[in-house]
Structure formats: structure tokens, C-alpha cells
Amino acid sequence: MGEERRRGAGRGVDAVGRAVFGSPDDTGTSGSRGSRRFVRMLPALLIVGGLLFDSLAPTNFTAVPLFVAAPLIAAPFFSLSRTVRTGIASVLSVIAMRLSDGTSTRVVPVIEMLTVLTTAVLAVFINGVVRRGNEQLASARVIAETAMRAVLPTPAERIGGLQVAARYEAAQADEFVGGDLYAVADTPYGVRVVVGDVRGKGLGAVEAVAVIIGSFREAAEQERSLEGVAQRLERALAREGTRRYGLDAMEGFITAVLAEIPPGATSLRVVNRGHPEPILLHADGALEVLAPSVPALPLGMDLGAWPDRADVWEMPPGATLLAFTDGLSEARNADGVFYDPAARLRGRIFPGPEELLSALTDDVRLHTGGRATDDMALLAVGRPAEGQPVRRTTVPIVGRGDGPGEG
Known part of the structure; x- marks a missing residue:
């Protein structure tokens, strides 16, 4: 009897291999490594292990729990067809075992077969629920990405005679909804920009970003002073907070830095309203950290009237203004050292804003090892040097060895 069970188990292993794995393309192993490959093989391994266990173990031991687990594991990870094949393989394996040992008509083996069959049907149902959930999640991600791209469109490369580049880097590759923002407007008073960071994430943060961007575009055209633009943003947040029954509905507060480059x-x-200090890079590699003369609270913090004060700096030809959110300045390496953009950029020379941002994002990834924990928005506005052609080359900023987190 034991010999017959072992021969039946051998035939069952071959059947399981064909039923569960299918063709080589069906396994998906060409793009699977490590744990992903293990998860893909686990249902088949359980079935094969159950067959071997049943053929070698005494008759009072059963491997039915392994056959029950196989389709349940396949349900959330595999396609519908593979889940069905896994369930069929489990049922056929139990039937083959009981036929080989001549116990298929007894009460306990019949209950075992019915249990595995019920589990296989349940796994198909679970697979359908998971697939519908994944489809809804994918749809939500597409909507979120579309909303973010509509709120934060990529600015033109040249605005008001200045070179402009912007980047939005999500902390997770598949996340698009965040509270970082930027905008550039060519106005009668010069090129005006805003870079900000909303407290929080999700759709609430996107709503707050939309309010700030919309108010900025209107105020930038109408307000004669940059301080007036900041006050308009403050009033817009207060108005929306009242309409939504409290500023908490608008994510509470927003740090922001506004800049104006007058024509001629x-x-x-x-x-600066409580935001990380922007950096002014000069054509010779020198840089200035544009610290505000009087610190100010973020927008939306209802703690009384706050007089805005604009600081004036020289921006000669060839200089570039770099504004960013705290996703850059608070990026950490494996030792917990914060990324210092001023230290990493000092002494570097870049052909233009686009090259600056490309090199900067690459350097941040190197510093963090690709383990970013917060989104970051970057905006660079450069005043072209006299007679300077617009070039498109990338200048690396890594490997200098004098910034934090080197190596």
C-alpha cells in the first residue's frame, strides 16, 4: 500500500507542475526575484510538499491543511486563471492520494475532499474581491496623478526672459498626491514665484494646494507688492477655512516662500513665511543662503496680524534662484545626517536651472540611498548671463567629499 502511495505521489507531482506552473512565460519568473519568486512558487510547493508528506507519513497523518492553504495563498497574489488552476490542482491531488491508497469512499477522505473543494471556490471569490480592489486603487491613483498634474503643471523653460525649471519628487514611486507646491507667473511687476508646503498629504492637501496656486496666480497679476501677494494668500486660506468650518479642513497651515524678479x-x-531658506547660486560657484531679516509664521496660522517684509538681494546675470521644500533639506542618509543643499552646491557651476535640478535630485538619491521619506518640490529660476547660450548637459555634483553624508 505504501509503495502504491509513493507511485501515486510521483504522478501527482508531475500533474501539479503542469497545472500550477503552466508554460515558462506563465510563471512570470523572468521578472521575479527573491521574495516575489518565492511567493509565486509557494502554492505549488505546498501542493508538492503535501503529496510527498502524504506518501511518506503514516496513514494517521494528513497533509490536507497544505492543500487548503495553497489556493488561499494564490488568491490575493495570482490572476484568476492561476488561482483556479491552483484550486483544481489541490482538489485533484487529494483525489489522487485517496484513490492511490483505496480510501476514497470512506467518510473522512470524502470530508477532506469537500473541504479542499470549498476552499478552492472561496479562493476564487477572494481573488475577485482583490482584483476589484486593485482596479479601484489603480483608478484612484490615475485620478490623483491627473489632479496633481493639473494643479502643478510644468512651467515653460523661459518665462519673462528667465530660465525656469521645476521638479516634483514623490517619496514613493507610485504616490502622486502631496502637499508640496510651486508656481511661476510673468506679471507687470516682474516674474513672481511661490514654493510652499502644506501640512499633511492626501486629497485635503491637494485642495489646499489648489487654493494657494489659484490665489497666487490672481494676486501676482493684481498686487503691486510682493507683501500684498502674501497677504492675499493669507486671506484666501482664512476664507476657505471659514467655508470649511475651520483651518484643520485646509490642513492647518502652509509654509511658503515668494520671490519677485523685477524686469530690467x-x-x-x-x-519667507516659515519656509526653508532659498539659495542664490552665482555664476562663479559662490552662493548665498537667503535668510529672512525678520522670521515670519507660516500662512494660515491665525495668531493675529503679521506684517510681511520683503528682503532685497542682488541677482546679477548668470545667477540662479533655487527654492525647495523640506523634503530636500530634511532628507537623511543611513546615519541620520540631514542633506545640506548649500554645502553640496557651493563651488558648483551649472549651465542652467534644468541641469541644476537634475544633478541635485541625483545627489539626494545618493545621499539617502533611495530611501526618501517626504515629497519635495524644487524650483530654479536663472537669469542668463550676457551672451550665454542655453545648453542641455548634466553636471554631476557628487563625489566632492566636503558635504555631509559623503560616501
């Missing part, structure tokens, strides 16, 4: 001048005006 080499000056730069900056209003």
Missing part, C-alpha cells in the same frame, strides 16, 4: 533690474525680492 538685477534685484531679487523675497518674502
Whole structure:
């Protein structure tokens, strides 16, 4: 009897291999490594292990729990067809075992076969629920990405005679909904920009971003001063907070930095509302950290009237203004060291804003080892040097060895 069971188990192993694995393309192993490959093989391994166990173990031991587990494991990870094949393989394996040992008509083996069959049907149902959930999640991600791209469109490369580049880097590759923002507007008063960070994430943060961006575009055209633009943003948040029964519905507060580059001048005006300090890079590699003369609270913090004050800086030809959110300045390496953009950029020379942002994002990934924990928005506005052609080459900023987190 034991010999017959072992021969039946051998035939069952071959059947399981064909039923569960299918053709080589069906297994998907060409793009699977490590744990993913193990998960793909686990249902078949359980069935094969159950057959071997049943053929070698004493008759009072059963491997039915392994056959029950196989389709349940396949349900959330495999396609419908593979889940069905796994369930069929489990049922056929139990039937083959009981036929080989001549116990198929007894009460306990019949209950075992019915149990595995019921589990296989349940696995198909679970697979359908998981697939519908995945489809809804994919649809939500597409909607979120579309919303973010509509709210934060990529600015033109040249605005008001200045070179412009912007980046939005999500902390997770498949996440698109965040609270970081940027906008550029060519106005009668010069090129005006805003970079900000909403407290929180999700659709609530996107709503707050939309309010700020919409208010900024209107105020940038109408307000004569940069301080007036900041006050308009403050009033817009207060108005939306009232309409939504409290600022918590609008994510509470927003840090922001606003800048204005007047036409025909080499000056730069900056209003900082609790935001990371922007950096001004000069054509010779020198840089300035544009710290505000008077610290100010973020937008939306209802703690009384707050007079805005714009600081004025010189922005000669060849200089580039770099504004960013705290996803850059608070990026950490494996030792917990924060990324210091000023230290990493000092002494570097870039052909233009696009090259600057490309090199900067690459350097942040190197610093963090690709383990970013927060989204970041980057905006660079450059005043072209006299007679400087617009080039498109990438200049690396890594390997200098004098910034934090080197190596």
C-alpha cells in the first residue's frame, strides 16, 4: 500500500507542475526575484510538499491543511486563471492520494475532499474581491496623478526672459498626491514665484494646494507688492477655512516662500513665511543662503496680524534662484545626517536651472540611498548671463567629499 502511495505521489507531482506552473512565460519568473519568486512558487510547493508528506507519513497523518492553504495563498497574489488552476490542482491531488491508497469512499477522505473543494471556490471569490480592489486603487491613483498634474503643471523653460525649471519628487514611486507646491507667473511687476508646503498629504492637501496656486496666480497679476501677494494668500486660506468650518479642513497651515524678479533690474525680492531658506547660486560657484531679516509664521496660522517684509538681494546675470521644500533639506542618509543643499552646491557651476535640478535630485538619491521619506518640490529660476547660450548637459555634483553624508 505504501509503495502504491509513493507511485501515486510521483504522478501527482508531475500533474501539479503542469497545472500550477503552466508554460515558462506563465510563471512570470523572468521578472521575479527573491521574495516575489518565492511567493509565486509557494502554492505549488505546498501542493508538492503535501503529496510527498502524504506518501511518506503514516496513514494517521494528513497533509490536507497544505492543500487548503495553497489556493488561499494564490488568491490575493495570482490572476484568476492561476488561482483556479491552483484550486483544481489541490482538489485533484487529494483525489489522487485517496484513490492511490483505496480510501476514497470512506467518510473522512470524502470530508477532506469537500473541504479542499470549498476552499478552492472561496479562493476564487477572494481573488475577485482583490482584483476589484486593485482596479479601484489603480483608478484612484490615475485620478490623483491627473489632479496633481493639473494643479502643478510644468512651467515653460523661459518665462519673462528667465530660465525656469521645476521638479516634483514623490517619496514613493507610485504616490502622486502631496502637499508640496510651486508656481511661476510673468506679471507687470516682474516674474513672481511661490514654493510652499502644506501640512499633511492626501486629497485635503491637494485642495489646499489648489487654493494657494489659484490665489497666487490672481494676486501676482493684481498686487503691486510682493507683501500684498502674501497677504492675499493669507486671506484666501482664512476664507476657505471659514467655508470649511475651520483651518484643520485646509490642513492647518502652509509654509511658503515668494520671490519677485523685477524686469530690467538685477534685484531679487523675497518674502519667507516659515519656509526653508532659498539659495542664490552665482555664476562663479559662490552662493548665498537667503535668510529672512525678520522670521515670519507660516500662512494660515491665525495668531493675529503679521506684517510681511520683503528682503532685497542682488541677482546679477548668470545667477540662479533655487527654492525647495523640506523634503530636500530634511532628507537623511543611513546615519541620520540631514542633506545640506548649500554645502553640496557651493563651488558648483551649472549651465542652467534644468541641469541644476537634475544633478541635485541625483545627489539626494545618493545621499539617502533611495530611501526618501517626504515629497519635495524644487524650483530654479536663472537669469542668463550676457551672451550665454542655453545648453542641455548634466553636471554631476557628487563625489566632492566636503558635504555631509559623503560616501
